[in-house]
Amino acid sequence: MASNHCHYCMESLLGRRYAFREENSYCVTCYDGLFANSCEECKKPIECDAKDLAYKGRHWHEACFKCAKCNHSLVEKPFAAKDELLLCTQCYSNEYSSKCFHCQKVIMPGSRKMEFKGSCWHETCFVCQYCRQPLGTNPLITKDNENYCVPCFEKQFAHHCYSCKKMITTGGVTYHDQSWHKECFLCAGCKKQLSGQKFISKDDHPYCLDCFRKLYAKKCAACNKPITAELSGWRKETSGVPQGSI
Template sequence: MECQACNKDLMGKEYVEKKSKNYCLACFDDKFASKCVECENVISAGQKELVFGDEGHYHEKCFRCSKCKAFLDVNNYETSDKRPVCQKCYTVQLPGGGVCPSCNQSLKSGQPKLEYKGKQYHENCFICSYCKKSLGNERFYSKDDKNICVPCYQQNLAQQCAKCNKPITDVGVKSKGEIFHKECFICYGCGTELSGKSVAAKDNKPYCVECYGKMFANRCAGCREPITGAGGMQYITYQDRHWHSQCFICTACGKSLENSGFNLKGTDIVCPECFQKP
């Protein structure tokens, strides 16, 4: 699996899915990340992003009243000139209101409201599309123009971790066609996290290179170290013995025998010249 922008291998690494395509975190930030309206810095993948209206994007810490700069409650603010304002500033400076698209009743000045995607709702009218529970004080997801509470999203839409079978609601790690929580993608030998590391597999279970070498790999007949194949390492097999390519040398003179002829002298491998010597 590769990043659709830079072709970087994403196996065992964190990535973000965008429109059914996978991107490394750096390419996602470069191509798709929004800029915060308040501080004008990029909102990176993994940072919490608040969306105000159709184009207003904020870091969570930058979501402030455009009038008095007070920090805003994401569940209780108003709108002025397409910018967010606190209830106090709205009530004092901007009397009036609109109509809630859910119940078609008026939105009065000073009344608790929620705004999402350019629409204002009564606090109790902003509800989950599945269970109809109010989302006023809850985290929620938005998918296909539906607003969904966390339990309903996890039950109906979230992918399941191949290890713990619990829903993955944030960044996942994909390996061998399966997806894991970052903390669940661990070596079956020593338990260390494998995200961003070289990974070997045995019976569809991931292992770090060190554990795989100790537990399963053939030993080099030359140096006696494991032959893991990690990083594209080449190796040579002859009869029942195995060598790293750099260890496949004449036992008499040390000449490399890779891509050349060799002979057996007892159990030793030797070059043709050394084989002729008494």
């Protein structure tokens, strides 16, 4: 039961405002001096008749509980803390949130974002450059800083191997204006890979030097070996045909 006297200064509380704490009564002056929290913003005591707003052990007057950036009230509004400063969600986003690589607008906290090669996108901005469908986590191919789904990239840009007809994703060989996988570009005779090797073309077919000598170079009537001088001469006569390393 409340006493008729201030527990601290012992003055009468009859006809006066008072506060009650731990079963003891205090006059307003003593209560504020003993128990009032200091406001983080104005540094003044938060008196017993004022609203005390608390966050992680810190206290504010209701009128002092504002965004540190735009100074708008944060009372009953969402906010974020950064380096002990309180910020409204808009200011926090403008200062610290990622910006979309495509539209350059802020990706608001709580919204889904896509990350790829160190950049961020809104989920709705991370789309195939050609068909404009969301890429999500599906496989994609990047060309000239633009992203494409695999079907659209194949349709627009990919070369297909003249031999196996499959898409060439990296490397490749060009022969007679046709594209080949390196592993598909083979000697017409022995079928070994010609990529990085010297070869000679005959009737639009590539041959390694060994196969060409065996198949087309004239042979010595005495030793039956290819006459290499004649082979050299033939190569000079066909100087416009692809020869050498790829």
